[in-house]
Amino acid sequence: xxxxxxxxxxxxxxxxxxxxxxxxxxxxxxxxxxxxxxxxxxxxxxxxxxxxxxxxxxxxxxxxxxxxxxxxxxxxxxxxxxxxxxxxxxxxxxxxxxxxxxxxxxxxxxxxxxxxxxxxxxxxxxxxxxxxxxxxxxxxxxxxxxxxxxxxxxxxxxxxxxxxxxxxxxxxxxxxxxxxxxxxxxxxxxxxxxxxxxxxxxxxxxxxxxxxxxxxxxxxxxxxxxxxxxxxxxxxxxxxxxxxxxxxxxxxxxxxxxxxxxxxxxxxxxxxxxxxxxxxxxxxxxxxxxxxxxxxxxx
Amino acid sequence: xxxxxxxxxxxxxxxxxxxxxxxxxxxxxxxxxxxxxxxxxxxxxxxxxxxxxxxxxxxxxxxxxxxxxxxxxxxxxxxxxxxxxxxxxxxxxxxxxxxxxxxxxxxxxxxxxxxxxxxxxxxxxxxxxxxxxxxxxxxxxxxxxxxxxxxxxxxxxxxxxxxxxxxxxxxxxxxxxxxxxxxxxxxxxxxxxxxxxxxxxxxxxxxxxxxxxxxxxxxxxxxxxxxxxxxxxxxxxxxxxxxxxxxxxxxxxxxxxxxxxxxxxxxxxxxxxxxxxxxxxxxxxxxxxxxxxxxxxxx
Numbered sequence: 005x006x007x008x009x010x011x012x013x014x015x016x017x018x019x020x021x022x023x024x025x026x027x028x029x030x031x032x033x034x035x036x037x038x039x040x041x042x043x044x045x046x047x048x049x050x051x052x053x054x055x056x057x058x059x060x061x062x063x064x065x066x067x068x069x070x071x072x073x074x075x076x077x078x079x080x081x082x083x084x085x086x087x088x089x090x091x092x093x094x095x096x097x098x099x100x101x102x103x104x105x106x107x108x109x110x111x112x113x114x115x116x117x118x119x120x121x122x123x124x125x126x127x128x129x130x131x132x133x134x135x136x137x138x139x140x141x142x143x144x145x146x147x148x149x150x151x152x153x154x155x156x157x158x159x160x161x162x163x164x165x166x167x168x169x170x171x172x173x174x175x176x177x178x179x180x181x182x183x184x185x186x187x188x189x190x191x192x193x194x195x196x197x198x199x200x201x202x203x204x205x206x207x208x209x210x211x212x213x214x215x216x217x218x219x220x221x222x223x224x225x226x227x228x229x230x231x232x233x234x235x236x237x238x239x240x241x242x243x244x245x246x247x248x249x250x251x252x253x254x255x256x257x258x259x260x261x262x263x264x265x266x267x268x269x270x271x272x273x274x275x276x277x278x279x280x281x282x283x284x285x286x287x288x289x290x291x292x293x294x295x296x297x298x299x300x301x302x303x
Numbered sequence: 304x305x306x307x308x309x310x311x312x313x314x315x316x317x318x319x320x321x322x323x324x325x326x327x328x329x330x331x332x333x334x335x336x337x338x339x340x341x342x343x344x345x346x347x348x349x350x351x352x353x354x355x356x357x358x359x360x361x362x363x364x365x366x367x368x369x370x371x372x373x374x375x376x377x378x379x380x381x382x383x384x385x386x387x388x389x390x391x392x393x394x395x396x397x398x399x400x401x402x403x404x405x406x407x408x409x410x411x412x413x414x415x416x417x418x419x420x421x422x423x424x425x426x427x428x429x430x431x432x433x434x435x436x437x438x439x440x441x442x443x444x445x446x447x448x449x450x451x452x453x454x455x456x457x458x459x460x461x462x463x464x465x466x467x468x469x470x471x472x473x474x475x476x477x478x479x480x481x482x483x484x485x486x487x488x489x490x491x492x493x494x495x496x497x498x499x500x501x502x503x504x505x506x507x508x509x510x511x512x513x514x515x516x517x518x519x520x521x522x523x524x525x526x527x528x529x530x531x532x533x534x535x536x537x538x539x540x541x542x543x544x545x546x547x548x549x550x551x552x553x554x555x556x557x558x559x560x561x562x563x564x565x566x567x568x569x570x571x572x573x574x575x576x577x578x579x580x581x582x583x584x585x586x587x588x589x590x591x592x593x594x595x596x597x598x599x600x601x602x
Contacts, residue, residue: 092419124426147445
């Protein structure tokens with residue numbers, strides 16, 4: 005098994021803190037404590053978590069000499085989209101989850117209408133952040149970021165994947181369909197996070213392609229481990245209910261391949277992801293470590 | 304009473320048809336008839352309606368010599384945001400409406416999860432459309448469009464207004480609070496529609512300011528008439544349930560001012576809106592007519 009270095013843990017915590025600070029500044033505040041919408045947006049976005057996607061943005065941006073200060077707004081925007089998707093996915097009509105990272109989900113803490121609106125507002129502010137001149141001086145770069153994030157998170161990306169995931173609850177999918185589903189549901193946002201750093205750094209097509217290939221393998225490995233944690237993890241460690249896929253009789257990488265083969269597959273994908281980084285001649289060490297971390301994580 | 308010219312009706316129908324064509328092209332299609340998400344997006348967006356916001360985009364763009372071909376994508380993007388807001392507002396946890404323009408609402412026609420996701424995807428595609436080079440050759444213009452639309456529709460705009468509207472169901476608001484609520488809930492999107500044409504045409508600050516002042520008065524007049532139609536209209540004419548505000552005991556312009564004074568106020572706002580257009584020396588005739596139409600409409 006690959007093991008995760010202390011360097012990476014420290015770097016991820018540092019980025020997570022910086023992103024939380026950025027979100028604190030960027031999300032709307034109100035002098036009225038009764039403003040439930042702003043509160044719910046903050047509750048949904050400032051809820052801990054690994055902040056993997058922002059870390060990918062920042063780490064990929066550094067390869068191209070982009071400063072952290074510059075990449076941080078983009079990282080925060082991507083995280084807003086990720087958090088909105090969690091808020092909506094947890095809704096009663098969707099996954100109907102009461103817990104997220106050990107705390108009540110947004111519709112449990114507030115109410116369903118507020119959760120729908122807070123998700124909508126988190127999605128919207130992501131694009132507001134990206135289009136702002138403070139995100140990058142070049143408007144062409146900002147437009148590419150908006151475009152890439154919208155594509156990755158829309159009907160042919162994350163939202164489409166969530167739709168397929170709901171259909172999967174009543175239809176038996178084969179391994180090809182599940183791979184496609186997961187590529188859309190989690191893979192595209194992980195891919196655009198990695199790509200965003202390259203967009204900010206105006207990377208070459210070759211470098212962009214390498215990062216995209218890396219991110220696709222990474223995203224799939226990430227999802228297989230997610231399925232494994234649902235099948236084998238415990239609620240205290242993962243901070244969310246486990247065993248739900250089995251109860252729902254839902255086909256996942258684990259139910260189809262078995263735990264053993266699923267884990268080998270994730271490790272293989274992780275190694276393959278690292279292979280794509282060879283074009284960077286060692287300048288992408290942190291991304292290599294992320295690929296190891298993703299298959300090694302416990303939550 | 305001001306009356307609406309046949310010219311305006313014809314121009315509005317023409318734009319509505321062009322926007323429907325554009326949406327047909329821009330919204331995702333699938334070869335799989337079972338793709339509920341794409342279907343629900345189309346159902347929610349291609350549902351008739353006056354297409355007032357696209358008409359404002361196109362009409363305002365024409366003042367600055369912007370071609371219809373160029374303005375159409377922006378008009379379609381604004382309409383995607385409007386339609387997403389209707390899909391989410393109709394949800395059981397929100398306004399719980401079964402009918403919209405005489406047809407089942409999206410969650411009635413499909414299901415609640417699909418309606419949440421279709422709304423999310425319509426919001427997302429709006430920004431994808433705006434950031435695309437085909438919308439305007441200048442990326443700075445595209446960024447301004449994204450930024451303006453995100454601000455108008457986010458937590459300090461439309462979504463924030465919908466939140467206040469839900470709070471209004473259990474709290475008695477005064478006329479000031481209702482004005483603020485409506486300015487956010489419907490006014491901001493009407494304002495950004497008018498502004499978008501000016502952004503496309505790189506209008507001067509003076510012209511931009513005049514259009515913004517026009518649109519704010521127009522938006523408020525529009526909402527007062529909406530309240531009047533709810534209080535006095537009938538379902539056959541308006542295509543949606545009426546009398547809901549009274550049943551909910553909700554404060555509106557009509558419950559506070561009475562029907563008579565509410566109508567005078569709308570007419571006054573409409574005239575004031577037209578007054579702001581004087582800087583255009585007669586080049587904004589269609590916008591003047593829109594202001595008359597808005598207080599004269601029956602649905």
